[in-house]
């Protein structure tokens with residue numbers, strides 16, 4: 294049975310071309326056994342008819358404060374209390390601006406202001422509108438107000454321009470809702486910062502120092518934290534993987550310095566920070582402006598400098614209400630090295646994985662970990678999928694799993 298079965302969902306639809314996808318979302322919700330009340334803005338009705346929506350939901354669609362011919366008043370307060378969740382898909386720049394500022398001039402925004410349930414918003418608009426500082430500001434404000442933003446994807450837009458602004462597919466939005474209701478929401482309202490993947494340190498325009506990290510471990514943690522209701526920011530080095538949960542906010546960086554700068558922006562808001570990235574310890578002192586040519590006799594010498602230690606830097610800045618978790622990738626003297634990093638970087642926990650264990654570490658879909666905490670507290674886990682490992686790590690952080 295779907296975790297959405299029996300749940301009351303308010304589905305808000307605003308005036309964007311992606312409104313046609315809301316029909317699929319509505320069908321998925323109804324099929325899962327949810328009761329769905331559609332609220333559509335006046336502009337939304339230009340894109341999709343209320344008749345289609347009421348036929349599928351089995352309920353009259355609400356758009357205005359009053360039904361014109363009967364004078365019946367629709368209570369936004371009752372709707373706000375009735376809802377177990379509210380999802381607005383598509384959400385236009387205009388609706389998000391009204392939500393961010395509390396401009397209650399239509400039934401949808403008024404119901405949003407009355408809602409006590411979690412609110413999910415799937416923006417959809419042209420790429421320039423999406424990137425405009427006003428939109429960025431409004432989305433940030435909504436996030437700070439606890440709204441779950443379901444990030445739009447990159448792709449071809451209604452304008453035929455290509456970029457970020459395509460509403461997440463209905464199946465993706467449905468999954469976010471299912472995840473929300475299936476997982477224990479022990480991280481609801483919390484921000485979780487995760488680093489993932491390798492860093493690349495440029496030697497010249499075509500070469501870099503890097504490593505084999507695929508990002509799978511970091512992204513599995515991101516999906517698990519998002520499923521538990523967290524607002525998740527992943528600061529990611531160059532990887533091919535993507536989060537499964539579209540609400541995860543991925544910030545792409547290349548080098549260790551860029552990763553540090555992005556982490557420092559997010560860390561003050563973070564309740565938990567998990568450093569799963571394999572950060573290059575060294576970078577070339579300088580990057581050659583053009584490709585280093587293959588010389589006949591000479592072998593070029595690359596001088597290296599130390600990269601900043603991101604985990605240690607955050608460890609210095611850490612407040613008492615924050616949890617900082619590191620990883621240790623070791624090849625020998627595993628426990629001693631991990632315990633040393635736990636102490637030196639001022640971490641609250643370190644997750645040890647050893648390249649000596651088959652199926653652990655870089656690139657695999659599995660991992661075998663031991664969690665160390667200050668005071669010699671140690672928990673060993675068998676080989677598991679990285680998804681299960683992510684669950685174990687978050688259970689350990691939130692105190693759900695026993696400490697051994």
Ligand code: PMT
Nearest residue numbers: 507508509510568571572602603604619620621622655656
């Ligand atoms: O990405 P996958 O292919 O799924 O692989 C997962 C993983 C093996 C990369 C992951 O499980 C892991 O172990 N990540 C940490 C790898 C690493 O760099 O370990 P380390 O022992 O060198 O670093 C210790 C800790 O300090 C780590 O949390 C690391 O992110 C952090 N660090 C290291 C160096 C540096 N300059 N800055 C840092 O923040």
